[in-house]
Amino acid sequence: MVTNVTSFGRSGLSDWLVQRVSAVVLAAYTIFIVVYLLCNSDLTHAQWLALNQHIAMKMFSLAAVLSVAAHAWIGLWSVLTDYVTVRLMGPKATPLRIVLQLGMITVTLAYVVWAIDILWGI
Amino acid sequence: MTTKRPVNLDIGTIKLPITAIVSILHRVSGVVLFGVVAILLWMLDISLSGPEGFDSIRDCLTSPVAKVILWASLAALAYHLVAGIRHLIMDMGIGESLEGGRLGAKLALVGAVILIILAGVWVW
Numbered sequence: 590m591v592t593n594v595t596s597f598g599r600s601g602l603s604d605w606l607v608q609r610v611s612a613v614v615l616a617a618y619t620i621f622i623v624v625y626l627l628c629n630s631d632l633t634h635a636q637w638l639a640l641n642q643h644i645a646m647k648m649f650s651l652a653a654v655l656s657v658a659a660h661a662w663i664g665l666w667s668v669l670t671d672y673v674t675v676r677l678m679g680p681k682a683t684p685l686r687i688v689l690q691l692g693m694i695t696v697t698l699a700y701v702v703w704a705i706d707i708l709w710g711i
Numbered sequence: 712m713t714t715k716r717p718v719n720l721d722i723g724t725i726k727l728p729i730t731a732i733v734s735i736l737h738r739v740s741g742v743v744l745f746g747v748v749a750i751l752l753w754m755l756d757i758s759l760s761g762p763e764g765f766d767s768i769r770d771c772l773t774s775p776v777a778k779v780i781l782w783a784s785l786a787a788l789a790y791h792l793v794a795g796i797r798h799l800i801m802d803m804g805i806g807e808s809l810e811g812g813r814l815g816a817k818l819a820l821v822g823a824v825i826l827i828i829l830a831g832v833w834v835w
Contacts, residue, residue, distance in 0.1 A: 609798075609799065609802065612795050612798075612799065613799075616792060616795065616796070619788065619792060627833075633765075634758070634761070634762040634764075634765035634766070635762075637758060637759065637765060638759060641755075641759055657748055661741075661744075661745050661748075664738075664741045664742075664745075665741075665742070665745060667738075668738055668741070668742060693745075696745075696749075700748055700749070700752060703752050703756075704752060704755075707752065707755055707756045707759060711759050
């Protein structure tokens with residue numbers, strides 16, 4: 590039996606929905622940034638700074654980074670609990686998976702703090 | 712609970728049809744993108760630090776190694792985006808049959824290859 594104690598929302602249905610809502614946010618953000626960069630191939634620092642200083646853009650970027658955090662947490666949980674298992678790797682799999690999950694969660698939270706530091710430091 | 716219970720889906724040994732290849736690539740690209748986030752945040756940080764930082768990122772992206780890393784990152788992003796859109800379409804009940812699943816997998820692969828080539832054109 591796979592324990593769900595380290596899953597994101599403690600419920601499969603909740604994780605399923607969060608994964609899709611965050612996916613839509615990230616798709617919108619990705620398309621916006623790509624189209625913006627394609628339309629501004631001679632982008633200057635002043636233009637780039639003005640875009641990222643706009644409160645609406647900060648909110649969009651914050652939504653994107655929070656979506657990355659939730660999306661990566663759920664996605665990597667799925668991957669780790671599928672492959673780093675006792676059935677595939679033997680009894681050392683459980684401590685290894687816990688270490689990898691804690692590392693993944695630490696990096697995820699660091700990304701969020703880093704992004705907020707960048708966005709509200711400009 | 713006995714540990715000798717039968718397993719109905721041993722992912723360590725089963726063969727991979729096209730739908731499974733599309734699925735495993737979705738996972739691989741997702742794991743890669745988790746690392747790419749660090750590169751993107753680093754680029755955002757430096758590019759917003761000042762005009763010198765902005766120019767240093769622009770100069771850095773002229774090097775062949777940086778171009779390859781950027782293209783690989785965009786490739787992972789493009790693939791993950793296309794495969795994710797396929798998931799959302801299937802969640803709406805479209806293409807859920809065996810044949811529909813196979814066709815969707817082929818379309819996702821073709822769409823991703825086109826976007827990855829376009830990303831390469833953009834980077835170089």
